[in-house]
Amino acid sequence: MRIVVTGAAGFVGREVCKHLLQRGDDIVGLDVNGAGMAGGIRQVIGEIAEPSVRREIFAEPCDALIHLATVPGGAAEADPAASRRVNVDAMYDLLVEAAAIRPGLRVVYASSIAVLGDELPPVVDDQTPLSPRMIYAGHKAMMEHAVAMFSNRRAIDGVTLRLPGILARPKGPSGMKSAFMSDLFHALKNHEPFECPVSGSGTIWAQSVKKCAENFVSAVLIDSALLPASRTVTLPAIRTSMADLAEEIAVQCNAPAGLVSYEPDKSLEAAFARQPMLRTPAAERAGFAHDGNRANLVRNALASI
Amino acid sequence: MRIVVTGAAGFVGREVCKHLLQRGDDIVGLDVNGAGMAGGIRQVIGEIAEPSVRREIFAEPCDALIHLATVPGGAAEADPAASRRVNVDAMYDLLVEAAAIRPGLRVVYASSIAVLGDELPPVVDDQTPLSPRMIYAGHKAMMEHAVAMFSNRRAIDGVTLRLPGILARPKGPSGMKSAFMSDLFHALKNHEPFECPVSGSGTIWAQSVKKCAENFVSAVLIDSALLPASRTVTLPAIRTSMADLAEEIAVQCNAPAGLVSYEPDKSLEAAFARQPMLRTPAAERAGFAHDGNRANLVRNALASI
Numbered sequence: 001m002r003i004v005v006t007g008a009a010g011f012v013g014r015e016v017c018k019h020l021l022q023r024g025d026d027i028v029g030l031d032v033n034g035a036g037m038a039g040g041i042r043q044v045i046g047e048i049a050e051p052s053v054r055r056e057i058f059a060e061p062c063d064a065l066i067h068l069a070t071v072p073g074g075a076a077e078a079d080p081a082a083s084r085r086v087n088v089d090a091m092y093d094l095l096v097e098a099a100a101i102r103p104g105l106r107v108v109y110a111s112s113i114a115v116l117g118d119e120l121p122p123v124v125d126d127q128t129p130l131s132p133r134m135i136y137a138g139h140k141a142m143m144e145h146a147v148a149m150f151s152n153r154r155a156i157d158g159v160t161l162r163l164p165g166i167l168a169r170p171k172g173p174s175g176m177k178s179a180f181m182s183d184l185f186h187a188l189k190n191h192e193p194f195e196c197p198v199s200g201s202g203t204i205w206a207q208s209v210k211k212c213a214e215n216f217v218s219a220v221l222i223d224s225a226l227l228p229a230s231r232t233v234t235l236p237a238i239r240t241s242m243a244d245l246a247e248e249i250a251v252q253c254n255a256p257a258g259l260v261s262y263e264p265d266k267s268l269e270a271a272f273a274r275q276p277m278l279r280t281p282a283a284e285r286a287g288f289a290h291d292g293n294r295a296n297l298v299r300n301a302l303a304s305i
Numbered sequence: 306m307r308i309v310v311t312g313a314a315g316f317v318g319r320e321v322c323k324h325l326l327q328r329g330d331d332i333v334g335l336d337v338n339g340a341g342m343a344g345g346i347r348q349v350i351g352e353i354a355e356p357s358v359r360r361e362i363f364a365e366p367c368d369a370l371i372h373l374a375t376v377p378g379g380a381a382e383a384d385p386a387a388s389r390r391v392n393v394d395a396m397y398d399l400l401v402e403a404a405a406i407r408p409g410l411r412v413v414y415a416s417s418i419a420v421l422g423d424e425l426p427p428v429v430d431d432q433t434p435l436s437p438r439m440i441y442a443g444h445k446a447m448m449e450h451a452v453a454m455f456s457n458r459r460a461i462d463g464v465t466l467r468l469p470g471i472l473a474r475p476k477g478p479s480g481m482k483s484a485f486m487s488d489l490f491h492a493l494k495n496h497e498p499f500e501c502p503v504s505g506s507g508t509i510w511a512q513s514v515k516k517c518a519e520n521f522v523s524a525v526l527i528d529s530a531l532l533p534a535s536r537t538v539t540l541p542a543i544r545t546s547m548a549d550l551a552e553e554i555a556v557q558c559n560a561p562a563g564l565v566s567y568e569p570d571k572s573l574e575a576a577f578a579r580q581p582m583l584r585t586p587a588a589e590r591a592g593f594a595h596d597g598n599r600a601n602l603v604r605n606a607l608a609s610i
Contacts, residue, residue: 138454149443
């Protein structure tokens with residue numbers, strides 16, 4: 001298959017491209033710069049908000065579009081206008097153009113559990129109404145409905161995956177407010193102390209980047225009759241407390257005890273570390289999966305750093 | 306209170322303004338033309354997509370904004386770009402500007418049951434995921450989340466009301482695909498034959514424009530702590546078959562039997578006449594109401610034409 005991947009040089013994009021290349025797919029990869037993009041990809045370097053760049057990624061026929069390019073959470077908070085321009089306006093243009101070039105194109109869209117907001121009920125499931133607070137989350141929620149609408153009109157054949165925390169990102173600034181989850185892995189792998197900005201009892205939903213990429217490949221191939229009418233599934237995730245996660249990482253990395261201290265930041269705690277019970281029957285019916293258990297999650301996440 | 310009403314010359318807008326004037330509120334009314342706007346309103350004539358027009362409606366301090374201006378369903382299908390420009394882009398600008406001028410402004414937004422889509426479960430309630438198909442519906446759904454996001458950030462204090470069929474609209478083209486529901490009232494009131502474009506067994510959710518206006522006034526005044534986290538409520542509605550509705554109208558208008566024939570149009574039937582059971586606990590907790598029963602619905606609807 002020929003697959004266009006936006007955000008192909010990003011953390012998730014690189015892993016998705018790696019899995020697609022292993023399948024033998026042809027990839028057109030878009031990103032603002034090509035550094036980190038896998039070899040064997042036709043690179044398009046530029047801003048997705050540029051019409052000429054979008055024309056270039058659709059210059060040849062393609063079989064699917066995986067849309068990962070985004071202004072991430074922290075960057076969107078700092079520059080809401082940039083988030084609107086990229087995460088809403090450019091993506092809407094992208095969908096309109098995809099539908100014009102190849103009606104019914106499979107489009108896989110990366111949304112986020114952030115769309116659910118901060119005030120979650122004791123159990124989150126496929127029926128939990130959205131209440132985004134972050135700019136990034138509001139924009140992702142808006143575009144979930146654009147994907148559903150265009151799919152219901154058969155303009156595209158859309159699949160929206162709501163991503164939990166994806167582990168473990170590379171070190172350094174990502175623009176993601178949830179980056180602390182990954183930073184914990186780097187610190188413990190290097191046997192360095194880590195000041196965790198959420199409490200040890202704080203609970204997160206997480207998936208390894210490897211499992212995440214497998215889910216994106218499934219989303220390219222899935223029969224959309226298996227999807228709910230909203231075209232949106234919250235991906236299955238391992239729910240773990242930060243303390244239990246830290247302990248498992250330390251065990252697997254032979255790190256000494258006591259490296260992690262907890263200094264909760266109120267807003268990070270509210271946004272990322274109060275994840276209640278999660279039920280994802282729609283995703284499971286459609287064949288999406290989590291890492292199986294906490295040990296596998298940590299093993300898979302460590303393999304990526 | 307000083308209240309800005311967009312779409313003030315529209316069917317719902319006129320009735321809302323009438324109720325606000327009776328309360329003694331000062332109204333700034335925006336519409337593309339002033340015809341039909343009640344006396345005693347400070348009129349702003351222009352397109353909401355024009356920045357200068359939006360500046361003018363916010364020229365003086367206000368206590369609430371009721372946002373009714375919209376490219377309606379039929380018009381949006383005919384011109385998706387116009388719907389995007391008005392129903393998404395201009396409204397987003399309006400919210401940003403409202404928040405800048407008066408942070409925490411009460412904004413009441415008219416959404417629509419169309420956001421739920423065509424393929425409804427046997428019972429619709431506050432947890433039913435959205436799956437819009439019409440352009441209008443997709444755009445309304447997108448902006449529900451913008452209202453929630455800005456409210457969660459305390460930029461505005463938003464309330465989204467999802468309107469069912471509102472009865473009875475004036476005769477003539479409205480751009481609303483659901484106008485046939487109102488046309489039935491006009492025909493039977495005038496003892497004229499009516500060819501109904503959905504089946505007699507087709508079921509709709511409806512509310513009189515009088516009750517609808519009362520709900521908008523409630524939404525201006527409500528304590529937002531009574532609202533769900535999504536800031537959105539589906540308004541309570543009377544569920545009736547078209548045949549039962551026609552019979553009740555005929556009785557109240559002393560119309561002879563046999564005036565109504567049914568020639569179902571597949572797409573209108575799917576979009577408007579397969580409304581299943583409706584549960585609206587969130588709206589009821591917040592004090593919103595329907596007309597009580599079918600006879601009252603018809604009585605209130607006939608009073609408006």
